[in-house]
Amino acid sequence: MIYSPKRAPEHRALKLRDLNFHTHRWAGSDPDPVVLLHGWGDAGETFQFVVDAMPDQHTLVALDHRGFGRTEWPQDGYWFPDYLADLDAWLDVVAPDGPVTLVGHSMGGNIANQYAGVRPERVKRLVNLEGFGLQPTTADQAPERYRQWLEEVKAGDRFASYATYPDYDRLAESLVRRHRHLPRERADFIARAWSSENEQGRIQLRADPRHKRVNPYLYRRDELQACWRNIEAPVLYIAAEESEHYRRIRDVFTIEMLREDFKDVRLEVVQEAGHMLHLEQPERVAQLIADFVGSG
Numbered sequence: 001m002i003y004s005p006k007r008a009p010e011h012r013a014l015k016l017r018d019l020n021f022h023t024h025r026w027a028g029s030d031p032d033p034v035v036l037l038h039g040w041g042d043a044g045e046t047f048q049f050v051v052d053a054m055p056d057q058h059t060l061v062a063l064d065h066r067g068f069g070r071t072e073w074p075q076d077g078y079w080f081p082d083y084l085a086d087l088d089a090w091l092d093v094v095a096p097d098g099p100v101t102l103v104g105h106s107m108g109g110n111i112a113n114q115y116a117g118v119r120p121e122r123v124k125r126l127v128n129l130e131g132f133g134l135q136p137t138t139a140d141q142a143p144e145r146y147r148q149w150l151e152e153v154k155a156g157d158r159f160a161s162y163a164t165y166p167d168y169d170r171l172a173e174s175l176v177r178r179h180r181h182l183p184r185e186r187a188d189f190i191a192r193a194w195s196s197e198n199e200q201g202r203i204q205l206r207a208d209p210r211h212k213r214v215n216p217y218l219y220r221r222d223e224l225q226a227c228w229r230n231i232e233a234p235v236l237y238i239a240a241e242e243s244e245h246y247r248r249i250r251d252v253f254t255i256e257m258l259r260e261d262f263k264d265v266r267l268e269v270v271q272e273a274g275h276m277l278h279l280e281q282p283e284r285v286a287q288l289i290a291d292f293v294g295s296g
Contacts (some may be wrong), residue, residue: 006052011043014063018043019080021063022070023090028049028059032101033094036062037087039106039130041207042276043069045193048158049186051095052280053286058293061094065108069099069193077210083111084118091122099124101231101293105278106130113234116235117227124234127289130275132245132253137218157209165203169191181241181272181280185258190279234264236292238285240277241269 001129009024024044025033027222034054044062051060065072066086067078081136091100099122100123104112109131111226152159165171171194179187191203198204201215237258239246246253246269258265268288 001188002183002192003049003185005048007056009051012046014093016086016088016093019066019074020072021066021086021087021090023061023063026060026093028055029057030059031217032057032098034093034101034103034289035087035094036060037102037104037108037111038062039104040211041068041107041194041205042105042108043206046071046190046279048189049282050286050289053283055290058290059199063090067211069206072214073210074209078208078214079284080111080205080215083107084115087111087115088122088268092134095284101125101127103127103289104129104131106275107193112229115223115229116233117230120230123231125293126233127167127292127295128235128237129278129285130239130243130245132249133221134219135225136221138287140216145214146216148214152213154282162207162210164200164204165195168195168203171195173204179274179276179280181274182276186279212265214235228261231262234292235262235266236288237265237267238277238288239267239269240273240275240280241271243275243277245275 009026009027012023012025014021015021022044036044037046037048042065047060047062054060063249065083067073102112102116102123102125104110104127106129109128110133113131114128114130116126156264168188168191171191173185173192175187176182176184195203195205241254255265258267270277270281272283
């Protein structure tokens with residue numbers, strides 16, 4: 001049985017920065033939108049479970065990031081600053097008159113963090129779901145990183161490809177195996193949000209395989225920390241107790257550490273959830289977001 005949404009979204013195609021984006025809007029009585037940013041490999045549609053657990057008055061909007069879901073694939077590859085510019089252009093459409101609440105998961109959380117520091121006047125609250133950033137890099141890693149990127153570009157489709165599945169059921173089964181707290185009906189919904197049938201009749205992920213290429217630019221965490229320290233909005237970090245990402249850093253990822261980079265921050269940990277906590281424990285995630293949004 002496939003999950004049946006309680007609040008169906010309005011789907012809209014939107015041209016932003018010469019690219020066709022797919023967007024989702026769940027209307028509520030409050031016209032000010034809560035803006036949802038999905039993670040790597042995901043799509044805006046799977047915020048459905050969190051939306052259904054949120055109070056009805058909230059209006060929520062999501063988009064499929066470039067090269068994910070039903071959004072167009074750019075011809076020139078993927079560069080992180082483009083996500084900021086896409087968000088900037090989208091907010092001019094969905095919330096032109098004031099600051100918004102941003103909610104981002106994983107990659108979307110990192111986008112939200114950086115954007116809130118670059119455009120602090122556009123963000124009134126920020127909820128980060130497992131968007132921890134990456135480990136710092138050093139300059140001596142640059143030659144090998146560029147070499148790897150050149151090799152992956154040269155390999156083209158021989159390097160960048162995703163597995164296909166005989167049917168949606170097989171993809172849903174793999175999701176349940178990977179995410180131990182994910183009910184089967186949600187997995188069936190996610191499988192259809194993430195994929196479509198290709199010309200050979202197999203189920204193929206909608207994500208552009210070029211996302212798998214290594215980034216030739218090193219991760220300069222000190223620059224990003226400078227952005228984080230420029231955030232004026234209160235920040236809610238939500239981690240997942242069973243997340244492999246959180247487990248690697250939990251000893252140092254403390255509220256005391258967060259306060260070194262964020263002016264107003266709190267930390268919550270969701271039990272019985274892995275990295276995809278918005279899929280596994282959407283009711284708890286929705287409660288934390290709703291309480292935070294309503295906190296003033």
